[in-house]
Amino acid sequence: MKILTGNDLRSGAVVWWDGSGWSLHVEQAADVGSDGDVIAAREVAARTVVSPYVIDGEATSAGVRPAHIKERIRALGPTVRLDLSLKPADPAAGDWVI
Amino acid sequence: MAEVQFRFRDDEPVADPAVTVDSFAAQSNAAAVRLEPGDDAALLIPHLERLRLVEVAFPVWTDGRGYSSARTLREAGYTGELRAVGDVLIDQLGQMRRCGFDSFAPEHELDADDAAASFARWDNVYQATGDGRKPIWALRHPA
Amino acid sequence: MYKYDSYDQQMVDTRVAEFRDQTRRRLEGHLTEDQFRPLRLMNGLYLQLHAYMLRVAVPYGTLSSAQMRMLGDIADKYDRGYGHFTTRQNIQYNWIKLEDAPDILADLASVEMHAIQTSGNCIRNISSDQYAGAAADELVDPRPYAELLRQWSSFHPEFLALPRKFKIAVIASETDRAAMLLHDIGIRIVRNDAGEIGAAFYVGGGMGRTPMIAPLIRDFVPLDQLITYAEACLRVYNRHGRRDNKYKARIKILVHELGKAEYTRQVEAEFAHLLSQDIEPPLAELARIKAQFADPAYETGLADEIDLANPAFARWVASNTHAHKAPGYAIAVVSLKPVGGIPGDASADQIRLMADLARDYSFDELRVTHAQNIVYAHVRKADLFALWQKLDAAGLATANLDQIGDIIACPGLDYCSLANARSIPVAQKISERFAANGKAEDIGELKLKISGCINACGHHHAGHIGILGVDRKGTENYQLLLGGSEGADCSLGTITGPGFGEDGIVDAVEKATDVYLARRESGERFLDTYRRIGMQPFKEAIYAKESVDG
Numbered sequence: 001m002k003i004l005t006g007n008d009l010r011s012g013a014v015v016w017w018d019g020s021g022w023s024l025h026v027e028q029a030a031d032v033g034s035d036g037d038v039i040a041a042r043e044v045a046a047r048t049v050v051s052p053y054v055i056d057g058e059a060t061s062a063g064v065r066p067a068h069i070k071e072r073i074r075a076l077g078p079t080v081r082l083d084l085s086l087k088p089a090d091p092a093a094g095d096w097v098i
Numbered sequence: 099m100a101e102v103q104f105r106f107r108d109d110e111p112v113a114d115p116a117v118t119v120d121s122f123a124a125q126s127n128a129a130a131v132r133l134e135p136g137d138d139a140a141l142l143i144p145h146l147e148r149l150r151l152v153e154v155a156f157p158v159w160t161d162g163r164g165y166s167s168a169r170t171l172r173e174a175g176y177t178g179e180l181r182a183v184g185d186v187l188i189d190q191l192g193q194m195r196r197c198g199f200d201s202f203a204p205e206h207e208l209d210a211d212d213a214a215a216s217f218a219r220w221d222n223v224y225q226a227t228g229d230g231r232k233p234i235w236a237l238r239h240p241a
Numbered sequence: 242m243y244k245y246d247s248y249d250q251q252m253v254d255t256r257v258a259e260f261r262d263q264t265r266r267r268l269e270g271h272l273t274e275d276q277f278r279p280l281r282l283m284n285g286l287y288l289q290l291h292a293y294m295l296r297v298a299v300p301y302g303t304l305s306s307a308q309m310r311m312l313g314d315i316a317d318k319y320d321r322g323y324g325h326f327t328t329r330q331n332i333q334y335n336w337i338k339l340e341d342a343p344d345i346l347a348d349l350a351s352v353e354m355h356a357i358q359t360s361g362n363c364i365r366n367i368s369s370d371q372y373a374g375a376a377a378d379e380l381v382d383p384r385p386y387a388e389l390l391r392q393w394s395s396f397h398p399e400f401l402a403l404p405r406k407f408k409i410a411v412i413a414s415e416t417d418r419a420a421m422l423l424h425d426i427g428i429r430i431v432r433n434d435a436g437e438i439g440a441a442f443y444v445g446g447g448m449g450r451t452p453m454i455a456p457l458i459r460d461f462v463p464l465d466q467l468i469t470y471a472e473a474c475l476r477v478y479n480r481h482g483r484r485d486n487k488y489k490a491r492i493k494i495l496v497h498e499l500g501k502a503e504y505t506r507q508v509e510a511e512f513a514h515l516l517s518q519d520i521e522p523p524l525a526e527l528a529r530i531k532a533q534f535a536d537p538a539y540e541t542g543l544a545d546e547i548d549l550a551n552p553a554f555a556r557w558v559a560s561n562t563h564a565h566k567a568p569g570y571a572i573a574v575v576s577l578k579p580v581g582g583i584p585g586d587a588s589a590d591q592i593r594l595m596a597d598l599a600r601d602y603s604f605d606e607l608r609v610t611h612a613q614n615i616v617y618a619h620v621r622k623a624d625l626f627a628l629w630q631k632l633d634a635a636g637l638a639t640a641n642l643d644q645i646g647d648i649i650a651c652p653g654l655d656y657c658s659l660a661n662a663r664s665i666p667v668a669q670k671i672s673e674r675f676a677a678n679g680k681a682e683d684i685g686e687l688k689l690k691i692s693g694c695i696n697a698c699g700h701h702h703a704g705h706i707g708i709l710g711v712d713r714k715g716t717e718n719y720q721l722l723l724g725g726s727e728g729a730d731c732s733l734g735t736i737t738g739p740g741f742g743e744d745g746i747v748d749a750v751e752k753a754t755d756v757y758l759a760r761r762e763s764g765e766r767f768l769d770t771y772r773r774i775g776m777q778p779f780k781e782a783i784y785a786k787e788s789v790d791g
Binding site: 163231 | 484
Binding site for chain 1: 669
């Protein structure tokens, strides 16, 4: 599947297109099919997001998983500071990235 | 041809079309020339007396060769109109002025208030660039 | 250190107002991201892997305790409680919001700090020797020259749209503690045969994809022509540096492609012309700046001996202090590389503590080193024990300066969208391995540097041991290099062979150090043994097939 990620323009937070808006959680990323660039352009013009780009993802039982380690780190947070990640209470959160 | 939106000169604007650097030397009555980023401004130095307008093209403002071209011409004694043309944006107006540009023809019209603010932004400057402004080091150590 | 006068203060205040206006226009849609990006970069604001990242300038690595305290407060107020000290003597915050950035710049301006030109295709922070003003081997303090160049380069209207970034380093000793030869311009202040002081210019060094050592372009520029010569070097680059290919746009490529002789000829011609243009500040300006770098009021008659009864303290003195030019004083280095820690990171509380300790023990001044540590340049030997105790209580007294545990690492794929691999976990594992095997002190000086991608922000080409992270079909992989050096004996590391996974690279590093320990001759550092025996013995050990039994 193709998913769309970017950063919130104002806050810089990593966001994922969930089909109708931008979510902080990659699990909610929607399959944008071939519409990624169109959605990206529209959202950039609306000044919600900055530097969006389309990546490959796979649907798993735990939700969407980006195909490349870089976006998995983007989704979770720095693997060396899991206390700052989106899942600070989960000591195994880093395992999902590797 | 883009309109000149800002001009800091009292004389009449030159109506001649600006010719390329290559054809300028061959046309002895040409008074207006256009410099592309890769052109050598020094080629114009022997002809400064007949030059009344030099347009410096900025296809994209991040190609800063035009800043050096402008200074080279002013340092050689050129006193005619020096016009920045093309990707001329609000935030580069002040620095263009400092490099010696005295007229500006942005390809997209600029907000006049934002432009005025940009030109007037800096009360003082750190460097001497031949624009007549005294740099801070000169103010610190009046001769 | 330098203190702003009203002109300097007005410049940073104006810059804050300008950036506040630019940010407003971006958020209101008057500027596209393509138009805004270069503007925010020139205020140190990157869009990074997790958020906006702000790189604050620490000019030539020197800051006051008040400034350091503000850096700690910014970490708490606007970020997530910590900062990262970089390989160019700056500090970075990783979790910044664009809408806060103008306020952060305003807070910085209130303590004479800024983020001006810490990114973008312009002249960046000018770096210098972290022992400036304290080391016995310097000719003069290099920092006044760095300050003169800082002001010259700030908002220089001709050089705000260069082909690429531009990094300058200034030193004033034969020992190069600032990796001067690996900069776009490296300047060494020297004395000529007539006893005059001037500047030697090295132009065209750099790391990244195509590392190069800067050749000497001019061996002596008189001090009253320093700015004019720098301007000539920059103008030739601005005019002729490549703009067709981002990976060939640094001045090192121009100098390499023109050849040193032709580049020098063009600079000398431009220099001769610029001498007639009155762009040089008067020597009175350099004198004005120098007066602010006068020696602190050293006490005299101080004890020169240090009581080394405490073994942990003794180890720290042996590794982390350096001789000072004034009797009774020492230079003390705070390691930001605790065992298993993140190299260069410090919490807001640690930053504020370091600020307080500077106020109490080092004439109110700190330095950031390009090895991502902090220096107290002027500590009374009698105060070292008290200083060490307070550092130790805060986890800042790791006794590993220039040892294998003193790792230089870029943020890598954990933080940086340019990276191909994570660098910090590798640093952590190596640090833990050598803490466990107890070999670090015996190995002695070993500068290990890790980059997470070819941009080489971790300076891996200049590591005695260098590690480069690469992406091998979606998996992180690490190349090992040996024999780099950043000093006056500058050399670029050589790759050993095929790369390794995260665990394999740690084993490979240990095998390399074992070869050194087995083969070294008296007095040799790792680098010296490598240079003597060559790559082959290391390669054999690193790639030897394991025996069946283990």
